Amino acid sequence: MISKIQAIVITILILVGCVPFSVHAASSEASSITQEIVEGSKGFNPEEVGSRLNKKGEELFEAARSGSNFYIYLALAVFLILLIGGLFYKKLLSVAFLLLFLSIIGYLIINFWPQIFDTVVSILDWLFDKGGSNGEAALGV
Structure with a gap:
C-alpha cells in the first residue's frame, strides 16, 4: 500500500516532470506569435487603420x-x-x-x-x- 508521503512525492515528481513540456510548448507558441506580428507589420498601412478607426x-x-x-x-x-x-x-x-x-x-x-x-x-x-x-x-x- 502506498503511504501518503509516497503519493505526495510521486505527484510532485509528475508535476515537475510536466513543467519542461509546457515551457517548451509556450516558447514555441510565443515565437510563432512573434513571427506573425513581424509578418503583419510589414503590410501596415496607417491610413487604412485610421479610416477603420474613424468608421468604428x-x-x-x-x-x-x-x-x-x-x-x-x-x-x-x-x-x-x-x-x-x-x-x-x-x-x-x-x-x-x-x-x-x-x-x-x-x-x-x-x-x-x-x-x-x-x-x-x-x-x-x-x-x-x-x-x-x-x-x-x-x-x-
Whole structure:
C-alpha cells in the first residue's frame, strides 16, 4: 500500500516532470506569435487603420445618439420622482434640479457633439494660429 508521503512525492515528481513540456510548448507558441506580428507589420498601412478607426467611432456615436431619447426620458422620469420626493425632503429638490441640468447638458452633448467639437477646434485654431501668432505687439506695450 502506498503511504501518503509516497503519493505526495510521486505527484510532485509528475508535476515537475510536466513543467519542461509546457515551457517548451509556450516558447514555441510565443515565437510563432512573434513571427506573425513581424509578418503583419510589414503590410501596415496607417491610413487604412485610421479610416477603420474613424468608421468604428462613427458607428459608436450613432449607437449613442440612437439611445439618447431613452436617456432623456429616463432622466425626466427620475427627475419627476425626485421632485415628488422633494415635497417631503427639501434636499431632494436641489438634487432633482441638478439631475435635470446635468441630463440636459448630457443630451445636448450626445446629440450635437460634432458641432461642439468643430466649434472648440475652430476657436483653438484661431487662438493659436491667427490670434496668437501674428506677431503684432499688443496695445499699451
